[in-house]
Amino acid sequence: MSDNRTGAANGHASHADTTRVPQDHTGPVHLPPPADVLGHGLRLRAWRTGDEATLVRGHTDPEFLRWNTPLVPVTTEAGATEHIRRRAEGRANDEMAHFCVTDEATGRILGHVGLAMIDLRMRSARVGYWVLPEARGRGVARRALAVCGRWGFEEAGLHRIDLGHALGHEASCRIAERCGYAYEGTLRDAMFAPHRTDAYQHVHHHARLSTDPEVDVDVASYPYPAES
DSSP: OOOOOOSOOOOOOEEEEEEOOOOOOOSOOOOOOOOOEEETTEEEEOOOTTOHHHHHHHHTOHHHHHHOOOSSOOOSHHHHHHHHHHHHHHHHTTSOEEEEEEETTTOOEEEEEEEEEEETTTTEEEEEEEEOGGGTTSSHHHHHHHHHHHHHHHTSOOSEEEEEEETTOHHHHHHHHHTTOEEEEEEEEEEEOTTOSSOEEEEEEEEEETTSEEEETTSSOSSOTTOO
16 A cells, blocks of 8 residues: 555664553544644645646556555546545545645655544554655655654544555565554455456555554665665
């Protein structure tokens, strides 16, 4: 469920000694109001009118489609407009929280990260991400995943965030692990095979808990070779 390039990654994540404690929510729970989220040189903001062409480019990128078969393909700007509308509606209904990943200094769009299948009763969600071709190789996916995960735990009050990627997507596997998403097993035939909806492929399943130790995603210098 990521956009990352294959290849070797260098370095290992370091862990702090502290452990987060689950937040204690009482009464009805809702997602925080939409707002920009900053961290690691990135600004996560809502996808909006004017982003359609970039959204189409991300969803039709061959490397993205190598690892993902969207349930609702986004191949036209009209389709992107509807995609943005549905995501905003899902956010308003506390079902999802999707972000356009931008460079904090320039505002340039770099990719996407988001939480789907949000269950506020169970305090769980599933994270996914992709990076535009020209932005790869700079640690964007790793940084975006870290910022989005922090928001999910600290602002949205989640306890568990799941992450799945196609078996064989080694770069995505490394990014998940370096962001503290522990490998929990392989799910058989858990996602569509590339470019098909009549065949399936296995999924490497990772997850991170709000109580897991903090992870230092800045342990290595940017850019990160062979990852996004």
